[in-house]
Amino acid sequence: MSGPDTLAAPLSPGEQDRALAALWDLLRHQAALWSGGDTSLTEERTRSLLASLLYTLGAAAEEDGVPREALLRGDLPAALERGRSALAKRLEAAGARWVELRRVSPPGPNVYYQGTLTELGRFFRRYDLRYAAHDIPCAIDYPLLRPVPEREQGVDYAAEYLRRLGWESAFLSAFRRGTLLRLYEREVPGWADVPFNFCDLPLTNALGRTLLGLDPRPLDIPAAERRELTRLLAGRGEGELRALLGGGAEGLCGALGLEEPGARAYFRGAAEDRAPRLAAALEGGDLSRVFLTFLPDVTGT
Amino acid sequence: MEDMLALLRGQNAPAECRQAVLACNEASVRYGLTLTEGEAEELLAGRSAALRAAGRVELGEGILPKLIRAFCSSPYLDRDNYAGTLGELQEIFYYYKSECFDRLTDDELLEVMAAVFNGRAQGSTDFLAGTSLEALCRYARGGDAWAAGREDVF
Numbered sequence A: 001m002s003g004p005d006t007l008a009a010p011l012s013p014g015e016q017d018r019a020l021a022a023l024w025d026l027l028r029h030q031a032a033l034w035s036g037g038d039t040s041l042t043e044e045r046t047r048s049l050l051a052s053l054l055y056t057l058g059a060a061a062e063e064d065g066v067p068r069e070a071l072l073r074g075d076l077p078a079a080l081e082r083g084r085s086a087l088a089k090r091l092e093a094a095g096a097r098w099v100e101l102r103r104v105s106p107p108g109p110n111v112y113y114q115g116t117l118t119e120l121g122r123f124f125r126r127y128d129l130r131y132a133a134h135d136i137p138c139a140i141d142y143p144l145l146r147p148v149p150e151r152e153q154g155v156d157y158a159a160e161y162l163r164r165l166g167w168e169s170a171f172l173s174a175f176r177r178g179t180l181l182r183l184y185e186r187e188v189p190g191w192a193d194v195p196f197n198f199c200d201l202p203l204t205n206a207l208g209r210t211l212l213g214l215d216p217r218p219l220d221i222p223a224a225e226r227r228e229l230t231r232l233l234a235g236r237g238e239g240e241l242r243a244l245l246g247g248g249a250e251g252l253c254g255a256l257g258l259e260e261p262g263a264r265a266y267f268r269g270a271a272e273d274r275a276p277r278l279a280a281a282l283e284g285g286d287l288s289r290v291f292l293t294f295l296p297d298v299t300g301t
Numbered sequence B: 001m002e003d004m005l006a007l008l009r010g011q012n013a014p015a016e017c018r019q020a021v022l023a024c025n026e027a028s029v030r031y032g033l034t035l036t037e038g039e040a041e042e043l044l045a046g047r048s049a050a051l052r053a054a055g056r057v058e059l060g061e062g063i064l065p066k067l068i069r070a071f072c073s074s075p076y077l078d079r080d081n082y083a084g085t086l087g088e089l090q091e092i093f094y095y096y097k098s099e100c101f102d103r104l105t106d107d108e109l110l111e112v113m114a115a116v117f118n119g120r121a122q123g124s125t126d127f128l129a130g131t132s133l134e135a136l137c138r139y140a141r142g143g144d145a146w147a148a149g150r151e152d153v154f
Helices: A002-006 A013-035 A043-065 A068-072 A076-103 A109-128 A153-172 A177-187 A200-211 A223-231 A236-256 A259-271 A275-286 B001-008 B014-023 B025-030 B037-054 B063-071 B081-099 B106-118 B125-144 B146-152
Strands: A040-042 B056-058
Touching: A002 A043, A013 A040, A013 A076, A013 A259, A013 B001, A040 A043, A040 B081, A043 A076, A043 B001, A068 A076, A068 A153, A076 A109, A076 A153, A109 B025, A153 A200, A153 A259, A153 B025, A177 A200, A200 A223, A200 A236, A200 A259, A223 A275, A236 A275, A259 A275, A259 B081, B014 B025, B014 B063, B025 B063, B025 B081, B037 B056, B037 B063, B037 B081, B056 B081, B056 B125, B063 B081, B063 B106, B081 B125, B106 B125
Parallel strands: none
Antiparallel strands: A040 B056
């Protein structure tokens, strides 16, 4: 009787041979279905079919909560079908997330943002669950604050991209559109037509205001506040800055009502990513290109 | 992925492929043509090299049995040139299968090859490959139904 320890154990040489033979049979079957019975395929097509099989079997292993090796001991065709069911569910959930995001307007028109949302719609039409499950059949050009790891494939990549885009959308909704647009107009020439991330500049300024104990929503950082930030942050190493920024992100998420743990971790990571640039700017003694002033100074200081 | 595919290729049982090739002797013997075990081995070795050269993978007994059955009745094959010509035809098949971007099925390509080999090419594999199949692939790559260029092919 197999138990968790048996499932997790590496394959014996005999099991490896049987697993390879079973995988080969599965690949042969897939190839025959795909080619309509032809006796050979290009190497490229064969690798693609194999990648699709392995990715789908991986999905089955995740659903079953077992290591992939455990599947290789069992009924592979049945595991393939379970994997396909799992991916179909993920596809549906990602599709629902896409529909939600389509209803939310970004701060302003940007060809890369709009184009990517349109392309993601095409993803759901073009996605080939049976023969190219690992593939991402669309062009995704809008840059996220933190890119989806390249190890993600197929529907998992699209789902993760949409998840992150959703978090970014929730972040942006906390700020007045007019404020965001003024920031972009000042800092990103031709922002409607370039691949820039809507959250990038607001996040840094919002972090700065949070570190000063200010309401992050106005976003602007006048010169006086920037001097205070310089005093607060000067002399700290990159590690310390990472920790400060990470803590600042937690505070920022709390202030903006971003409660989802995934979102908080995402913005924490994005905040910490700013540490090297901040450290370099502090070394030069000039934070004016990090924490931005984009509104007129009404105080006369 | 590269290693995994190489590992899996080893699963293509050579014994099974050899048996399938030798089984074709039952059909070809009526034309006075048979393959020895040595000739079958050589054809299978040639198959591996031709597949690699054409960037293709076979997942089963492959095209050889079908190719043998398609050509064994050719008036241009005899005992002296049988095995050698099959080897050349095998190479031509894989090459042009890729050149046509797989737009022709196995059966379609074999049908054309056999018709031209036994017709216009008069048993010349050079003519087959250098003239008619080049024309065939131009049509196939261009997306035209290959039969549209029948004159160039046949």
